[in-house]
Amino acid sequence: MNDTGVAQAAKVLDVESVSKSYGPRKALDNVTMEVGTGEFVALLGPNGAGKTTLFQLLSGLFVSDSGEILIRGHDIRRDPIAALAGMGVVFQQPTLDLDLTVQSNLLFHCRLHGLRSKRAHARIAEELQRLGLEDRAREPVRALSGGNRRKIELARALLHDPHVLLMDEATVGLDPASRTSLLRYVHELCITRGMGVLWATHLVDEAEQASRVLVLHEGRLLASGPPAHLVGVAGAGSLSEAFLSMTGVNPEKTAES
Amino acid sequence: MVARRERIVTPMHALQALQALGSREVIKFVHQKGRLFSALVRPALWLIVFAAGFQNVFGVAVIPPYETYIEYQVYIVPGLLGMVLLFNGMQSSLAMVYDREMGLMRLLLTAPLPRWYLLLCKLLAGTLLSVLQAYAFLLLCIVFQVDVPLIGWLYALPTLILGGMMLGSLGLLLSVHIKQLENFAGTMNFVIFPMFFISSALYPLWKLQESGAEIVYALARFNPFTHAIELIRFALYGKFNGVSLAVVIGCTVLFFVLAVYGYDPQKGMVGRVQKPV
Numbered sequence: 001m002n003d004t005g006v007a008q009a010a011k012v013l014d015v016e017s018v019s020k021s022y023g024p025r026k027a028l029d030n031v032t033m034e035v036g037t038g039e040f041v042a043l044l045g046p047n048g049a050g051k052t053t054l055f056q057l058l059s060g061l062f063v064s065d066s067g068e069i070l071i072r073g074h075d076i077r078r079d080p081i082a083a084l085a086g087m088g089v090v091f092q093q094p095t096l097d098l099d100l101t102v103q104s105n106l107l108f109h110c111r112l113h114g115l116r117s118k119r120a121h122a123r124i125a126e127e128l129q130r131l132g133l134e135d136r137a138r139e140p141v142r143a144l145s146g147g148n149r150r151k152i153e154l155a156r157a158l159l160h161d162p163h164v165l166l167m168d169e170a171t172v173g174l175d176p177a178s179r180t181s182l183l184r185y186v187h188e189l190c191i192t193r194g195m196g197v198l199w200a201t202h203l204v205d206e207a208e209q210a211s212r213v214l215v216l217h218e219g220r221l222l223a224s225g226p227p228a229h230l231v232g233v234a235g236a237g238s239l240s241e242a243f244l245s246m247t248g249v250n251p252e253k254t255a256e257s
Numbered sequence: 258m259v260a261r262r263e264r265i266v267t268p269m270h271a272l273q274a275l276q277a278l279g280s281r282e283v284i285k286f287v288h289q290k291g292r293l294f295s296a297l298v299r300p301a302l303w304l305i306v307f308a309a310g311f312q313n314v315f316g317v318a319v320i321p322p323y324e325t326y327i328e329y330q331v332y333i334v335p336g337l338l339g340m341v342l343l344f345n346g347m348q349s350s351l352a353m354v355y356d357r358e359m360g361l362m363r364l365l366l367t368a369p370l371p372r373w374y375l376l377l378c379k380l381l382a383g384t385l386l387s388v389l390q391a392y393a394f395l396l397l398c399i400v401f402q403v404d405v406p407l408i409g410w411l412y413a414l415p416t417l418i419l420g421g422m423m424l425g426s427l428g429l430l431l432s433v434h435i436k437q438l439e440n441f442a443g444t445m446n447f448v449i450f451p452m453f454f455i456s457s458a459l460y461p462l463w464k465l466q467e468s469g470a471e472i473v474y475a476l477a478r479f480n481p482f483t484h485a486i487e488l489i490r491f492a493l494y495g496k497f498n499g500v501s502l503a504v505v506i507g508c509t510v511l512f513f514v515l516a517v518y519g520y521d522p523q524k525g526m527v528g529r530v531q532k533p534v
Binding site for chain 2: 059060061062082084085087091094097100109111112113114115116
C-alpha cells in the first residue's frame with residue numbers, strides 16, 4: 001500500500017471494499033480508499049459517479065451493502081456514535097437554518113455534539129474569528145452571502161474538533177473568489193490542525209493541489225495517487241487530460257460562471 | 258484494526274441535545290407569528306360557532322365524568338384540546354419532512370447520539386409546543402366564559418403531555434412514509450379528519466350508538482384519538498380513566514418504536530429509497 005503514502009497508524013478514514021446498490025443499479029462497486037492525518041484527498045468524479053452515495057455511507061446516513069467503513073478505527077455501522085464524534089461534514093445542500101442567527105445555528109451544533117456552554121461559546125468565537133466573520137454572529141443566516149453561508153457551514157463542521165473533514169461538493173454555487181478562498185482555507189486546516197480532508201468535487205482544478213486524487217467513475221475507483229502520479233500513469237499532459245483518458249468524460253476545469 | 262468502543266453518551270450531552278432541539282422549536286414557533294394565532298382560531302371557531310348551534314343537543318343525559326347536565330360548549334373543550342394536540346403533532350411531522358428536504362435532518366442524524374434518542378428529543382420538543390398551545394386554548398375558554406374547573410388545569414397536564422406524545426409520535430411515523438411535502442396535504446386529509454370526526458371529540462359515543470351508526474361507533478371506540486380525549490376529559494374533572502391511559506401509552510410506544518424503525522437506515526423505510534434524508 002506504499003503508493004498511497006498513508007502510514008497504517010495515521011489513518012483517520014478507512015474504507016474497505018464498500019459496495020452499495022439501489023435496486024439493480026450499482027452506485028458503488030467495491031470501493032477501497034483511505035485518508036491519513038493531515039492529508040487533503042480529492043475525490044474527483046463527474047456528476048453521478050457515486051460521490052454523494054459514498055458520503056452518505058461515510059456519514060452514516062445510509063449503510064453499505066458490504067464492506068467496512070472505519071473512522072479513526074470506529075466502525076460507522078457498529079459504533080456510529082464514536083465514529084460520528086470524530087467527523088465533521090459539510091453537505092452539498094445547505095443545512096443552515098436561515099431564520100436563526102449565525103450564533104444559534106452554531107450553538108445548536110455544539111449542543112448536539114455535547115460541548116459545554118462555555119467551551120461552545122469559545123469555540124464559536126474562535127472559528128468565526130478565523131474566518132473573519134465574528135461581527136456577523138448576531139445576524140440571521142438569511143442576511144449572509146452564499147460564500148459566507150458556506151464558510152459558516154465549514155465553521156460549524158469544525159466546532160467539535162473533528163479528525164476528519166468530509167466536504168461534499170462544497171463549492172457548488174460559489175463565485176470563483178469564494179471558491180478559491182474556501183479551498184485555500186481547507187488546505188490550511190490540513191497543515192495547521194493535521195486534519196484529514198476528503199474533498200469531493202467534479203472540478204479538476206480543485207484537485208490539482210491535493211495530496212492525493214481518487215478518480216471515481218460509475219461507482220468504481222479508477223485511480224488513486226498524487227496528481228503528478230496520475231498524470232504520469234495516464235501519459236497525459238495535465239490532470240484534466242488524465243481524467244479524460246480514464247473516464248472518457250470531458251472534465252469541467254472550473255465552475256461554469 | 259477496529260478501535261474498541263470508548264465513547265458513551267453522557268447524561269449531560271443527552272440533556273444538551275434535548276435543550277438544543279427544544280429551544281430551536283420554541284424559537285421557531287415564536288418567529289412564526291401567525292402559527293399561535295391559527296392554532297387558536299381553529300378550535301375557537303368550533304367553540305363559538307359550532308357549539309352555539311348545538312347548544313342544547315344533549316337533552317338531560319348526564320354522562321361520566323360529568324356530574325350534572327352540561328352545555329355542549331363544555332362538552333367539546335377536551336375534544337378541542339385534542340384538536341390542538343393533533344394539529345401540532347401533525348405540524349411537527351410536516352416540519353420533519355421539510356427538514357429532510359432542506360437537509361437539516363442530515364445534521365441531526367450525523368450527531369454523535371443514538372438515533373432513537375434524537376427522535377425522542379424531537380418528539381418531546383414538539384410535545385412541549387403542543388402543551389403550551391393547549392393551555393393557551395384553555396385561557397381562551399376563560400375569555401369565552403366556558404366553564405372548566407381550575408384544578409382540572411393541573412390534573413390535565415400529564416394527560417396533555419401523553420396525548421401530545423401519542424399524536425406527535427404518530428406524526429413522526431407518518432413522516433417516515435411521506436416522501437415529499439406535496440404529498441402531505443393528502444395524507445393529512447386521511448389522518449386528521451377521520452381521526453377527529455370518528456371520535457368522541459364532538460359527540461359522546463352513545464349518541465352514535467343510539468342513532469344506529471354501529472360501524473362508526475365501533476371505529477370511534479378503537480380510535481386512539483378518542484382515548485386521548487377521554488383521558489383529558491376525565492382528568493379535567495379530577496377523574497381517572499384507566500382504559501384510556503393504557504391505550505394512549507400503548508399507542509405512543511407503538512408509534513414511536515415504528516417511527517424509530519423507519520428511521521433506521523439498516524432496516525427501515527428511509528434507507529430503502531434512493532434520495533431521502
